Amino acid sequence: MLDPDAVAEAERQFSVCNACRYCEGFCAVFPAAEARTAFAGGDIAYLANLCHDCRMCFDACPFTPPHEYAVNIPQLLAAARTQTYERYGWPRAFARLLRVPAAGTASIAALALVVLVGAAVASGGTAAFFAPHAGPGAFYRVFSFAALVSGALLLTAFGLLAIAMGAVAFARDIGLPKFSAPAFARATHEAFALVYLRGGGAGCYDERRGSSSRRLMHGFVFWGFLAAFASTTAAGIEQDVLGILPPFPLLSVPVVLGVVGGVAILAGAAGLIVLKSRSDPAPQSTRMIVLDYTFLAVLALVALSGLLLLALRSTAAMGSLLGIHLALLVALYLTAPYGKFVHFVYRYLSLVKHAQEARTSQSASNGGSHP
Amino acid sequence: MGPDVIVVGGGNAALAAAITARRAGADVLLLERAPLHMRGGNTRHTRDIRFAHDVPLPAAPGAYLVEEFFEDLIRVTGGATNRELAELTLRESMTLPAWMEAQGILWQRALTGTLHLSRTNLFFLGGGKQLVNAYYDTAARLGVRIRYDASVVALSNGGAHAGGTARDGGGTRVGGVVLDSGERIACRAVVAAAGGFEADVAWLKEYWGDAADNFVIRGTPHNTGLVLRALYALGAKPVGDPREFHATACDARAPRFDGGIVTRIDAIPFGIVVNARGERFYDEGEELWPKRYAIWGKLIAQQPQQTAFVMYDAKVHGRFIPSAFPALRAGSAGELAALMGLDASAVTATVAAYNAAIVSGGTFDPSALDDCATRGLTPPKSHWALPLDTPPFYGYAMRTGITFTYLGVEVTAGACVVSEGGTPFENLYAAGECMAGNILSRGYLAGFGLTIGTVFGRIAGKEAARHARS
Ligand SMILES: Cc1cc2nc3c(=O)[nH]c(=O)nc-3n(C[C@H](O)[C@H](O)[C@H](O)COP(=O)(O)OP(=O)(O)OC[C@H]3O[C@@H](n4cnc5c(N)ncnc54)[C@H](O)[C@@H]3O)c2cc1C
Ligand code: HEM
Ligand code: SF4
Ligand code: SF4
Numbered sequence: 098m099l100d101p102d103a104v105a106e107a108e109r110q111f112s113v114c115n116a117c118r119y120c121e122g123f124c125a126v127f128p129a130a131e132a133r134t135a136f137a138g139g140d141i142a143y144l145a146n147l148c149h150d151c152r153m154c155f156d157a158c159p160f161t162p163p164h165e166y167a168v169n170i171p172q173l174l175a176a177a178r179t180q181t182y183e184r185y186g187w188p189r190a191f192a193r194l195l196r197v198p199a200a201g202t203a204s205i206a207a208l209a210l211v212v213l214v215g216a217a218v219a220s221g222g223t224a225a226f227f228a229p230h231a232g233p234g235a236f237y238r239v240f241s242f243a244a245l246v247s248g249a250l251l252l253t254a255f256g257l258l259a260i261a262m263g264a265v266a267f268a269r270d271i272g273l274p275k276f277s278a279p280a281f282a283r284a285t286h287e288a289f290a291l292v293y294l295r296g297g298g299a300g301c302y303d304e305r306r307g308s309s310s311r312r313l314m315h316g317f318v319f320w321g322f323l324a325a326f327a328s329t330t331a332a333g334i335e336q337d338v339l340g341i342l343p344p345f346p347l348l349s350v351p352v353v354l355g356v357v358g359g360v361a362i363l364a365g366a367a368g369l370i371v372l373k374s375r376s377d378p379a380p381q382s383t384r385m386i387v388l389d390y391t392f393l394a395v396l397a398l399v400a401l402s403g404l405l406l407l408a409l410r411s412t413a414a415m416g417s418l419l420g421i422h423l424a425l426l427v428a429l430y431l432t433a434p435y436g437k438f439v440h441f442v443y444r445y446l447s448l449v450k451h452a453q454e455a456r457t458s459q460s461a462s463n464g465g466s467h468p
Numbered sequence: 469m470g471p472d473v474i475v476v477g478g479g480n481a482a483l484a485a486a487i488t489a490r491r492a493g494a495d496v497l498l499l500e501r502a503p504l505h506m507r508g509g510n511t512r513h514t515r516d517i518r519f520a521h522d523v524p525l526p527a528a529p530g531a532y533l534v535e536e537f538f539e540d541l542i543r544v545t546g547g548a549t550n551r552e553l554a555e556l557t558l559r560e561s562m563t564l565p566a567w568m569e570a571q572g573i574l575w576q577r578a579l580t581g582t583l584h585l586s587r588t589n590l591f592f593l594g595g596g597k598q599l600v601n602a603y604y605d606t607a608a609r610l611g612v613r614i615r616y617d618a619s620v621v622a623l624s625n626g627g628a629h630a631g632g633t634a635r636d637g638g639g640t641r642v643g644g645v646v647l648d649s650g651e652r653i654a655c656r657a658v659v660a661a662a663g664g665f666e667a668d669v670a671w672l673k674e675y676w677g678d679a680a681d682n683f684v685i686r687g688t689p690h691n692t693g694l695v696l697r698a699l700y701a702l703g704a705k706p707v708g709d710p711r712e713f714h715a716t717a718c719d720a721r722a723p724r725f726d727g728g729i730v731t732r733i734d735a736i737p738f739g740i741v742v743n744a745r746g747e748r749f750y751d752e753g754e755e756l757w758p759k760r761y762a763i764w765g766k767l768i769a770q771q772p773q774q775t776a777f778v779m780y781d782a783k784v785h786g787r788f789i790p791s792a793f794p795a796l797r798a799g800s801a802g803e804l805a806a807l808m809g810l811d812a813s814a815v816t817a818t819v820a821a822y823n824a825a826i827v828s829g830g831t832f833d834p835s836a837l838d839d840c841a842t843r844g845l846t847p848p849k850s851h852w853a854l855p856l857d858t859p860p861f862y863g864y865a866m867r868t869g870i871t872f873t874y875l876g877v878e879v880t881a882g883a884c885v886v887s888e889g890g891t892p893f894e895n896l897y898a899a900g901e902c903m904a905g906n907i908l909s910r911g912y913l914a915g916f917g918l919t920i921g922t923v924f925g926r927i928a929g930k931e932a933a934r935h936a937r938s
Binding site: 113115120121123154157163164165166297 | 515577593597731
């Protein structure tokens with residue numbers, strides 16, 4: 098459940114929108130709001146995660162501050178999204194720890210680095226850590242194989258469990274009805290194509306003017322992440338099923354996918370950072386901006402350290418770079434269920450609900466056109 | 469040296485003129501009184517534009533022929549229109565969609581939200597402010613110079629100004645403009661497109677007395693008619709009845725200015741309307757709502773304290789677009805009356821008399837002139853008469869909300885402003901609300917304000933550029 102003041106303010110602003118409806122062509126949020134005459138916390142969580150933050154409805158609204166109606170839907174919904182990440186994060190105590198996302202994430206990374214390097218040095222000694230290694234299993238001469246594999250499995254299991262718990266609570270609050278294949282198909286299409294960053298044809302923010310650059314940049318990050326993820330999976334298969342130990346040759350599946358993914362993430366994250374830094378601050382929520390930049394920075398650093406590790410893996414810097422890369426991955430995974438990373442889960446569920454609603458909904462007609 | 473063309477105003481008509489003049493090669497300066505965040509006048513509050521078409525468009529099904537458009541215009545104005553200008557506007561309206569698209573306007577697609585595409589009107593994506601933003605972007609890209617916070621208070625006589633020669637005697641040429649700061653800017657031609665005078669309450673009081681204090685102005689506070697006064701001072705010929713304005717029933721809680729579309733009250737045909745005495749005063753179900761929508765502003769203006777109260781019950785709640793402010797709610801008609809500051813017994817009696825007069829057996833249908841009516845009641849409710857009997861009861865206090873005034877200046881088919889003597893000015897043009905009274909002197913057709921403004925904005929821009937560069 099969201100903060101009651103935030104829900105009341107959302108209800109006030111959406112009452113203006115429901116009397117206006119001028120923005121209904123931009124995205125799914127306005128038609129979904131029009132189908133409601135009262136708003137509970139779950140409705141706001143749903144609308145907040147349905148909003149793609151394209152900000153067209155801010156540019157197009159004659160009632161933004163300083164107008165006394167003070168309508169600012171992108172800001173309202175971004176702030177509500179940060180609340181959904183915190184409220185549905187599981188366990189709650191962890192979610193609260195990340196109230197200061199940038200510092201929290203940095204501390205986790207630093208802590209992870211200390212533990213990893215400490216363990217490596219303690220078991221293998223300083224000399225081995227700072228020496229160049231080559232040939233199969235080179236990485237494991239610095240970090241223990243058993244510790245790395247079990248650590249990775251534990252982290253992944255925890256991350257998946259935490260995200261699943263959040264997803265279940267969120268789905269219950271927004272009132273996700275029974276499974277329906279067409280709704281999932283439609284939501285999947287809308288998620289992959291990021292339909293609602295198209296602004297109903299007007300595009301998305303880019304120095305105020307509608308453009309498709311944000312959709313494109315998100316695509317780089319998204320597909321880059323999937324490629325990197327596939328790379329890790331392929332590496333796991335080569336190592337554990339086929340018994341081929343890393344580092345893998347340059348022309349192997351894990352390396353090619355990793356390079357492509359890493360470069361795409363770097364390019365996309367850089368593009369998104371530039372777009373965000375140039376955009377109008379008025380429709381933004383400060384909390385969300387911090388979450389965005391933190392996530393973008395961690396993604397970019399994971400990608401960068403991974404690429405550097407590949408380039409310098411046969412030098413003496415390998416141990417340090419591997420330590421940094423792993424520490425950043427730990428931070429990415431541990432913060433995932435409570436930070437910006439989790440957006441795709443709540444967004445996807447919201448798209449599913451919208452697809453289900455769109456199949457059945459029927460709201461008051463706007464009575465033709467009169468001024 | 470000043471610009472070739474000065475466009476006074478920053479709404480639809482001004483932008484259409486500035487873009488067209490610039491495309492025709494003129495050096496154009498647009499002077500908008502509002503600050504940047506409020507640019508665009510009443511156009512910021514618009515939603516759709518009316519246009520004639522003989523083939524269906526993706527965003528406007530069917531056909532709307534010029535002839536039918538003309539009949540509609542004659543019906544609402546009772547024939548009080550300048551035929552030549554009206555026919556020109558309707559013919560030209562056929563070219564508007566393509567022209568608007570070329571300036572970056574997008575249409576709202578079908579099947580999104582609650583919008584039913586209309587045969588007669590095109591809905592632009594995002595509404596009026598989005599339209600205004602697109603026009604400003606295009607104007608800036610083309611090289612139109614734009615100044616905000618630039619209020620024009622006078623037009624200088626061309627005979628007395630640099631570069632001007634008073635050919636047909638003083639007053640038939642304009643030399644430039646004077647801003648409220650005292651700054652003077654000379655130019656070769658002026659397009660006046662600064663809207664009506666609805667935001668000047670003192671001016672409204674000349675015709676309406678203190679009643680005007682109870683009106684709300686739905687649009688921009690900047691349309692105070694300064695430019696109309698400047699035009700008259702230069703000798704322009706007025707057109708349109710200064711008492712006339714378009715007004716709707718608005719939520720009494722609406723801000724004094726700029727409340728926009730969201731305060732309109734659409735509940736009237738679904739309930740009954742009483743005045744401050746708790747009495748009904750007009751047939752709430754006389755005609756389909758869009759046709760009667762705009763008479764209620766005036767009706768309310770004629771009631772005590774210029775207020776009226778609409779009441780409906782749970783049966784119809786949610787069947788029309790609500791106001792931005794929540795409706796008042798009570799368990800009985802009397803309690804609702806008390807909430808609205810009315811005499812509960814008077815209202816209860818009115819409701820009882822109304823309920824008793826309803827002819828039984830009707831089938832309620834808000835989309836047609838149904839057979840739910842009263843008998844023997846004065847005034848009657850001719851359609852959609854359902855008893856007020858299902859709690860909770862809902863209500864809104866309402867005021868007169870002025871959309872625009874009809875007073876303007878006479879123009880030719882070339883958008884040239886005509887002087888008192890009947891001769892057109894040589895280099896002074898008008899477009900939009902400040903000349904719409906030539907075509908629409910009373911009544912209203914939804915979306916027609918933008919049609920007139922865009923058609924005449926384009927003509928004025930073209931003619932001003934041609935004049936300035938010849
Ligand atoms: C709530 C509402 C909804 C409406 N909906 C529709 C609709 O859907 N379709 C439709 O066709 N019509 C609609 N109308 C009517 C429509 O707004 C007008 O017909 C149309 O916008 C007029 O355009 P315009 O350019 O003449 O005037 P405006 O858009 O009002 O522009 C006047 C401009 O002049 C500027 N100005 C004023 N004085 C000065 C000065 N002294 N110096 C410099 N600049 C000055 C103002 O700041 C403003 O920018 C609506 C009106 C309202 C209030
Ligand atoms: C179901 C799949 C996904 C959907 C529907 C989705 C949707 C969105 C949307 C709408 C935004 C902009 C609004 C906001 O900032 O919250 C966004 C931002 C972002 N997404 Fe995704 N996303 C998905 C998956 C992913 C994945 C897998 C990644 C990479 C790990 C990713 C990375 C990002 C980043 C970095 C941002 C911040 C961009 C910015 O605003 O600067 N997304 N996503
Ligand atoms: S954001 Fe503004 S313009 Fe858009 S629907 Fe809401 S009130 Fe209307
Ligand atoms: S920011 Fe974009 S996606 Fe979000 S509500 Fe506004 S128009 Fe819709």
